[in-house]
Amino acid sequence: MEITESVPSSRVSIKLDFSRPMEGHNLAEFTLQSNAGSTDVTWAMSGPMPYVAKVMTVFLDMDKMIGKEFETGLSNLKTAVAAELEREIASLSGAYASFNRGDIDAAVASLDTQIEWSEPPKFPGGGTYHGREGAKQYLTQSRGAWAEVISEPVQFIPAGNRIVVFVHARVRPRDSNDWQAVDLADVYTFSGWKSGRDARIRQPAGRAALGWS
Numbered sequence: 001m002e003i004t005e006s007v008p009s010s011r012v013s014i015k016l017d018f019s020r021p022m023e024g025h026n027l028a029e030f031t032l033q034s035n036a037g038s039t040d041v042t043w044a045m046s047g048p049m050p051y052v053a054k055v056m057t058v059f060l061d062m063d064k065m066i067g068k069e070f071e072t073g074l075s076n077l078k079t080a081v082a083a084e085l086e087r088e089i090a091s092l093s094g095a096y097a098s099f100n101r102g103d104i105d106a107a108v109a110s111l112d113t114q115i116e117w118s119e120p121p122k123f124p125g126g127g128t129y130h131g132r133e134g135a136k137q138y139l140t141q142s143r144g145a146w147a148e149v150i151s152e153p154v155q156f157i158p159a160g161n162r163i164v165v166f167v168h169a170r171v172r173p174r175d176s177n178d179w180q181a182v183d184l185a186d187v188y189t190f191s192g193w194k195s196g197r198d199a200r201i202r203q204p205a206g207r208a209a210l211g212w213s
Contacts, residue, residue, distance in 0.1 A: 009161045089156045096153050108132045148172040163188045
């Protein structure tokens with residue numbers, strides 16, 4: 001088995017070589033298609049069919065023979081992706097908690113080392129920051145501009161290789177006892193579904209202020 005092509009969020013092609021019960025050389029393809037906030041996965045296999053195999057298809061229902069294996073494989077894939085998604089959401093939730101208690105090092109620990117962190121130009125310190133140190137710089141100055149800052153994630157919405165986080169943020173200016181609040185939408189792009197802490201948040205793809213109160 002050899003992965004011959006891998007296009008993130010689109011397609012994975014795998015070369016399969018069989019020696020039993022008969023020699024065969026096939027291509028398996030997993031195709032990913034975005035569909036209303038979820039992802040449809042199609043698993044297909046193709047390859048040359050020798051004469052003996054053609055004869056077998058006359059007497060055997062191949063769909064009944066191996067169809068259940070495909071269904072089981074796709075079900076296992078769905079379970080694995082769901083578990084990884086839960087880990088990613090937990091990682092994001094932990095990052096917000098770390099930011100709220102002022103532990104910026106912990107807040108950026110799960111970020112990809114090559115992260116591009118983008119903030120709208122109209123935001124204080126708006127612009128693009130590169131690498132964990134860049135993200136740390138932005139978060140540090142973001143907290144430093146206020147006497148107190150609290151960013152509470154309200155909802156996590158998976159969308160392909162991205163997670164949208166609705167955030168309710170509250171800030172208190174240094175010269176005031178009054179709090180201001182803003183609802184934000186943060187968008188994170190992931191570098192790939194990997195296991196455990198090897199999965200890294202690659203990029204906050206954008207942020208939008210939904211309204212002040």
